[in-house]
Amino acid sequence: MPRKVCIRCQRPASVCLCKYITRSQAPMNLVILQHPSEQKKAIGTAKILDLCIDNSIHIVGECFSNHQEFEQILQQPCVVLFPSDDAVSVNTFQLNYLQDSDLQSWNLIVIDGTWRKAKKIWYLNPQLHSLPSIVLSQCEPSTYRIRKVPNHAYLSTVEAVVVALRELANDQTLLESPLTVFNAMIDQQIQIMGDETYQNNYQK
Known part of the structure; x- marks a missing residue:
């Protein structure tokens, strides 16, 4: 008999995350370009952004040159969160692009x-290369405790997006819900695997 799945968060009912979700408006539109292999990952974090942010658009694929919705988005002001060779700090982006512009009119494009x-x-997607790209300033270590990364500076998609939006809006109190949901998901996964497995695999 198939286990019950929550219609909203698409998680098994026993680990439903809905009680942690509070929807809100981000200070700018969020566009998530997600690689297809990430779409069905049980602990993928882009889904959390969809659940918590009203003005979020989620597009799955690798090449978006013929994607009508994305091409329309590119007609609007866009900035990419990606460490390209020409990427600048958020502060430099604000000085160069936001002096006479409303942040709400911009789209933040994130690759998941x-x-x-x-x-x-x-x-x-060379159409991305003509857009301004930004990198985050030094931030807190990731709390993605069930992922092995070269160092703690590697953030999950949900963490990187929240940090970026807070920096862009100059408001460190924004968007608590995505992080609350994210940490609840991590706690659930650790509980499921058991403390011994967690200690042996992720705490060494």
């Missing part, structure tokens, strides 16, 4: 995938 797959999306 492993670093290798994110780079593939970047290179397959």
Whole structure:
């Protein structure tokens, strides 16, 4: 008998995240370009952004050159969160682009995938290269405790987006809900695997 799945968060009913979700408006539109391999990951974090942010658009694929919705988005002011060769700090972007512009009129484009797959999306979509790109300033270590990364500076998609939007809006109190949901999901996964497995696999 198939286990019950929550219609809203698409998680098994026993680990439903809906009680942690509070929807809100981000200070600018969010556009998530997600690699197809990330779409069905049980602990993927882009879905959390969809659940918590009203003005979020989620597009799955690798090449978006013929994607009508994305092409329309590119007609509006856009900035990409990606460490390209020409990427600048958020502060530099604000000085160069936002002096006479309303942040709400901009789209923040984020690539969701492993670093290798994110780079593939970047290179397959040269239309992104003409847009300003930003990198985050030094931030707190990731709390993604069930993911092995080279160092703690590697953030999950949900963490990176919240940090970026807070920096862009100059408001560190924004968007608590995505992080609350994210940490609840991590706690659930640790509980499911058991403390011994967690300690052996992720605390060494």
